[in-house]
Amino acid sequence: MKISCQELAESCTLCGVCAEVCPFFKATGNIKYGAMEKVDAARRLFKGERLGDEDLKTLMLCTRCDQCHASCPINIPISEIVQGARAELRRLKMVPEKYNTIADSIINKGSPMGTPPEKRRDVLPEGFSPPEKAKCLYVAGCWAGIKLQDAARASIELLRKAGVDFTFLAEKEWCCGLFLIDTGMMNEVKALAEKNTLLFEATGAEKVITECPSCYDVFKEVYPKLFRAPKYEVVHMSAFLKELIAEGRLKVNRRERRIIYKEPCPLVRRYGITEEPRDILKRIGTLLEYDENRTETLCCGAPAGVKPLYPDIANVLARMLLDEAEAKKADLIGVNCAFCEYHMAGACADQAKAARIKTMSQLVLDSLD
Structure with missing residues (x-):
């Protein structure tokens, strides 16, 4: 039997393990926007409490990246709780008007x-x-x-x-x-x-x-x-x-370039797709890693309505990724998600730096014989 979002929220012990892994705690330094506070706000919403503006912001500042779920010792899918809370807010006609515009x-x-x-x-x-x-x-x-x-x-x-x-x-x-x-x-x-x-x-x-x-x-x-x-x-x-490269249908060349890999949250945390992209990047250049990688990868900060509602906070996360790539002297940032590229490029003040963010296909195409 499927467990309701309210039951999931009630099953959380509020142990705090997830609190500081949330990208929005990292972006703001405010524990109010961490994962544990999202569960607490959802709990109160499901019980009929009318939430204030800060609680609503807490629930909206979530890309559903699942970093909290990956850290949870009892495997609670916090992003599902947030999804359920947003559905309840929609029922109560309390979602931001921008949400309605995008949905339409x-x-x-x-x-x-x-x-x-x-x-x-x-x-x-x-x-x-x-x-x-x-x-x-x-x-x-x-x-x-x-x-x-x-x-x-x-x-x-x-x-x-x-x-x-x-x-x-x-x-x-x-x-x-x-x-x-x-x-x-x-x-x-x-x-x-x-x-x-x-x-x-x-x-x-x-x-x-x-x-x-x-x-x-x-x-x-x-x-x-x-x-x-x-x-x-x-x-x-x-x-x-x-597959195409392994079968010899695409013949790539290794070039002298340092590529740092920004992996997309769904592929790594929900499907464990981590090594296939890295195998490609190793064949076409020198692979660099973010300090937080694989299941600990930092979300770019844009999805699930965050970018249109809170662009400045979303951009903080994008710039954290851009700054680390620059500190590690990466020539290119390899992304596996066009939305990551769009958001990160938009957060660049320097368009020359924005042009160094490339999808896997763009990088492979540039490596062909």
């Missing part, structure tokens, strides 16, 4: 930013028309597909160079709905699960290759629970690239 854009226009869907077609190279059917389907996601189109272009070029039989939905591609999940709008996500699963299956694809780690998470774990098991396998682009 996803539901009605197909992306958090509300960009016309036709914009997604701009990533296609001249003369390339994706077939209706193929063995693989490439899903760019919203950030690579709309805001950071060079990331999607790099992946598409690599798939073509490797001779992969693939297609791309272009303007038919729709947001996975992660933000709706983050804010507890599960009925709306259920509709998206059916819509996108059927859309993907209509291509006949055996593999759905995702650029975005959050799309990977949603397609792989959330959609099957809300709709049904799909007729395709979900693969992240970095894992697929490793």
Whole structure:
């Protein structure tokens, strides 16, 4: 039987182990914004207490990165408690208006930013028309597909160079709905699960290759629970690239460059995908590590509504990552998430430094014979 978010919150002993691992404690130095305080605020909300502004801020300052869950000695999924609390706040009509704007854009226009869907077609190279059917389907996601189109272009070029039989939905591609999940709008996500699963299956694809780690998470774990098991396998682009390189379909060269790897929270903490990207980076340059890496990796600070509500605090975390990369004399920052790149580049005062943040596909493309 599924345990409710209220029961999860009540099961927490408030031992404090998670308190200081929360990115927002690290960004602010204020324990009020740590993970334990989020559980406490959720508990009181579920019991009917009307929360004040600081409690609401505590619940909104959460990217659902799961660093607290990874540290919890009794395995409590605190991000699920936050999700449930946000759903309750929505029921009480207490969510920020920006949340409603983003949700409406996803539901009605197909992306958090509300960009016309036709914009997604701009990533296609001249003369390339994706077939209706193929063995693989490439899903760019919203950030690579709309805001950071060079990331999607790099992946598409690599798939073509490797001779992969693939297609791309272009303007038919729709947001996975992660933000709706983050804010507890599960009925709306259920509709998206059916819509996108059927859309993907209509291509006949055996593999759905995702650029975005959050799309990977949603397609792989959330959609099957809300709709049904799909007729395709979900693969992240970095894992697929490793296969293509191992098979000799992409021939990469090692260059004299120091690359520090910023891993995405969902891949490492929910799926343990840590070594595949590192194996690639070791083949194309010298791999550097952040002090906090793998399951302890520091979130970039942007997801789950934090960036639009609290951009200054989100930018503190991005700059912590940028500063450490500079201190370690990294030539490049390798990211495995286009949203991480978008956010970190936006936090750079120096555009030359922003240009050194690259996705795995961009780094691999630059390393080909």
